[in-house]
Amino acid sequence: xxxxxxxxxxxxxxxxxxxxxxxxxxxxxxxxxxVQADAPQYVGADKCKPCHNKAEAGAMHDKWAASLHAKxxxxxxxxAAKKLAAEKGIADPLKAPECLKCHQTAHGVxxxxxxxSFKPEQGVQCESCHxxxxxHVKARMTAAAKGEGKGQPGPLAIPAGEQKLADEALCxxxxxxxxPSYKEFVFKDxxxxxxxxxxxxxxxxxxxxxxxxxxxN
Numbered sequence: 676x677x678x679x680x681x682x683x684x685x686x687x688x689x690x691x692x693x694x695x696x697x698x699x700x701x702x703x704x705x706x707x708x709x710v711q712a713d714a715p716q717y718v719g720a721d722k723c724k725p726c727h728n729k730a731e732a733g734a735m736h737d738k739w740a741a742s743l744h745a746k747x748x749x750x751x752x753x754x755a756a757k758k759l760a761a762e763k764g765i766a767d768p769l770k771a772p773e774c775l776k777c778h779q780t781a782h783g784v785x786x787x788x789x790x791x792s793f794k795p796e797q798g799v800q801c802e803s804c805h806x807x808x809x810x811h812v813k814a815r816m817t818a819a820a821k822g823e824g825k826g827q828p829g830p831l832a833i834p835a836g837e838q839k840l841a842d843e844a845l846c847x848x849x850x851x852x853x854x855p856s857y858k859e860f861v862f863k864d865x866x867x868x869x870x871x872x873x874x875x876x877x878x879x880x881x882x883x884x885x886x887x888x889x890x891x892n
Contacts, residue, residue: 710787715807717781719793720745720800722812727801732829735871739801742869747778747798759855777849781807806839830873840881 720739728736739745750756751768760768768774775782780800781789790809802808814837818824824831843862850860863883872879879886 710785714788715811716788716790716809717784717793717802717807718790718809718812719802720797721794722790722792723801723808726815731874733871733873735873738871744799744803744869745797748796749798751775751778763855773853804839804841804845808838811837828875830876842881 720736724736726732728734743750748769751774756768756774760766760771760774763773765771765773768778772783778798779795780798780803781793781795788807805811811833814834815831818831846862846865847860850865851857866881866883870879870881
């Protein structure tokens with residue numbers, strides 16, 4: 676029963692970035708434009724951990740690791756998942772693109788866009804919402820080597836375009852009636868459950884409609 680509930684929740688409530696994955700996947704299709712040499716790669720959640728799991732930064736990696744997002748692939752291996760898949764004519768949900776497009780970050784992406792460090796078994800990872808992170812990692816490591824931000828309480832300012840942010844449309848690319856056990860997805864109810872703010876950030880970067888700005892009355 677626990678596995679069934681977990682699977683149903685994941686099917687209806689995964690905030691995965693299907694548009695990011697599907698757009699990148701076109702690069703590997705016949706007739707598509709070749710992958711640019713400087714295109715960012717998916718590096719995996721483990722590469723995010725060194726900077727994003729410090730207690731003073733909000734232990735963001737730990738919050739993700741304890742979430743259902745991190746267990747998205749694990750849920751597909753459950754008997755409940757296999758049963759629901761069989762009802763849809765799917766032999767193995769762990770191999771079916773219909774399932775993997777929302778349960779596995781970077782599914783279908785050109786192999787050139789996936790770094791050796793990436794672990795697909797880790798489910799819906801940071802880059803599902805924030806986009807491939809190799810350039811972000813490189814930029815932040817370079818900045819740290821130069822001493823930028825040293826002694827600052829953080830969070831550091833991230834240049835525009837270096838990192839993507841999730842929005843309602845992105846979430847609903849997987850939280851939708853295609854799920855075999857879909858339940859209504861209400862963005863304003865689910866966003867607070869996955870927020871992982873830096874303790875020193877005055878307000879979230881992804882805000883709900885009508886949410887007041889920091890310091891507003």
